[in-house]
Amino acid sequence: MxxxxxxxxxxxxxxxxxxxxxxxxxxxxxxxxxxxxxxAAPDLLGIQEADDEASIARLAEATGMSYVYGLANTVHHVAxxxxxxxxxxxxxxxxxxxxxxxxxxxxxxxxxxxxxxxxLHLNATATISGERRRVREIEAILQxxxxxxxxxxxxxxxxxxxxxxxxxxFKSLTAHYASRVVGAEMGVPRRARQRTIGALLxxxxxxxxxxxxxxxxxxxxxxxxxxGYIDCYRYLHPDAPGYTFPAPDPAVRLDYLFAPAxxxxxxxxxxxxxxxxxxxxxxxxxxxxxxxx
Numbered sequence: 001m002x003x004x005x006x007x008x009x010x011x012x013x014x015x016x017x018x019x020x021x022x023x024x025x026x027x028x029x030x031x032x033x034x035x036x037x038x039x040a041a042p043d044l045l046g047i048q049e050a051d052d053e054a055s056i057a058r059l060a061e062a063t064g065m066s067y068v069y070g071l072a073n074t075v076h077h078v079a080x081x082x083x084x085x086x087x088x089x090x091x092x093x094x095x096x097x098x099x100x101x102x103x104x105x106x107x108x109x110x111x112x113x114x115x116x117x118x119x120l121h122l123n124a125t126a127t128i129s130g131e132r133r134r135v136r137e138i139e140a141i142l143q144x145x146x147x148x149x150x151x152x153x154x155x156x157x158x159x160x161x162x163x164x165x166x167x168x169x170f171k172s173l174t175a176h177y178a179s180r181v182v183g184a185e186m187g188v189p190r191r192a193r194q195r196t197i198g199a200l201l202x203x204x205x206x207x208x209x210x211x212x213x214x215x216x217x218x219x220x221x222x223x224x225x226x227x228g229y230i231d232c233y234r235y236l237h238p239d240a241p242g243y244t245f246p247a248p249d250p251a252v253r254l255d256y257l258f259a260p261a262x263x264x265x266x267x268x269x270x271x272x273x274x275x276x277x278x279x280x281x282x283x284x285x286x287x288x289x290x291x292x293x
Contacts, residue, residue, distance in 0.1 A: 012292045014268055015084075015109060018042035019255050021121070021158045021284035025051030032281035034062050040273060040288055043083045044107065046119035048100075048158040048284075050079035070103030070119070078119050078157070080105045087114060094140045099123045099133070102141050111293045116153035118145065124160040126216060134161055134220040142227055149260060154291075155229065156257040158284065161220035163231060167241055168216070169251035221256070229258040232270040232289055244272050244285045255287045266292045 018040055026033045026049075037045065037059065045065065050056050053069050056079045060067040065081040068089040072078065080089070080103055089105040092098075100121040106114050120141060123133045145153070162168060221231065233242045233256070243250030250272075257270055270289040275281075 013111065014290050014292045015043040016041070016288060016290050017044040017046075017117075017154065017156065017257065018286050018288045019046045019048075019119075019156045019158070019257060020286040021048040021255065021282060023049055023282040023284065025049060026055055026282070027052070029281055030055050030059065034059055036273075036275055036281050036286065037063050039275065040286060042288060044117060045081040046103075046117065046157055047079040047081070048119075048121040049076045051075055051077055053077070053079075056081075068103065068105055070101045072098075072100040072121070074099055076100050076121060078103045078121050080117060080119050082107050084108055084110065092141070092144045094137070094144075097140045098137050102144065104144070109293055113152070113293065116148060116151060118153065118155045120155065120157040120159070122157075122159045122161065122220070126160075128217055131161065131217045131219050134159070135223055138220055138223055149228070150262075152260075152263060154257060154259055154263070155224070156287075158254055159220060159256050160254050161256075162216055162218055162252060162254070163221040163234060163256075164218040166218075166234075166253055168243075168253075171251075224258050228261055230261060230264055230267075232257040232259055232267055233272070233287065235264070235267065236270050242272050244287060246283045247281075247285050250285060255284060257287060257289050259291075263291070268292055 022033050047056065050069065056067055056069060060081050063081070065083055066086055067079055067081045068086060070078045070091040071093065073093050073095055078101055082105070084107040087106045087108055089103065091101055091103055093101040102118055102120040105117050107117065109115055118141070122137050123130055125133065225231065233253070242253045244253050244255040245251070259267060268290040270287070273286045273288050
């Protein structure tokens with residue numbers, strides 16, 4: 001299994017960071033997930049739907065990393081793994097606001113500089129009210145970051161939100177959820193059908209009958225950008241779709257790495273990983289970035 005990824009060449013010391021939603025705790029798929037992590041070899045790893053802490057502990061041991069764990073308000077917890085010393089960590093569940101949680105960890109980079117990481121997993125409801133909930137969640141998260149917004153830090157995870165201007169493929173999305181309803185095996189695409197609700201929506205967008213934002217609003221990412229962050233993938237790839245969900249037939253970008261403007265010049269690469277075994281590992285594709293020290 002090999003990673004297909006392109007990056008900018010830079011001789012300066014750097015570290016890699018990966019975000020990965022492993023779907024329902026990786027139940028029955030931890031061997032494949034471990035293989036993905038070993039192959040990508042990130043220095044820092046944020047995991048969403050880390051529902052089974054024992055599995056996360058085994059993953060950390062198998063990959064030579066230490067970890068901290070953040071209990072969520074629901075069953076979908078988050079975890080952070082690191083090859084660098086974890087100086088401190090804190091969980092921010094914000095009961096009554098966040099459906100899940102945000103996990104904060106401070107690591108010491110090889111050059112001895114501290115870096116603060118915020119791993120998040122936002123509300124997943126793909127509706128107007130769901131987007132409003134995500135905006136309330138990010139407001140609480142930004143408040144938690146507070147004055148540390150002026151310090152080097154990264155905010156990343158599964159935002160379950162679509163960025164302004166991003167495209168999506170409704171047909172693939174509706175096929176994925178139809179497969180979920182009938183309990184299709186992970187990684188097995190549903191048989192293609194021409195007449196589906198998703199196909200009709202795609203046709204309506206292509207013909208200019210309506211815009212994708214009319215159905216799925218884009219307030220969350222816009223709010224993060226207004227707060228002074230850059231969308232790292234979109235910053236380096238203005239035109240590429242960057243779809244991360246659902247594997248193996250991705251149709252929308254839901255996973256993000258946000259960096260404050262002060263770190264813009266240190267961003268070397270940010271890619272969606274294309275792994276042959278990935279479709280069976282999770283319903284999300286990992287996002288991998290490299291950042292100079």
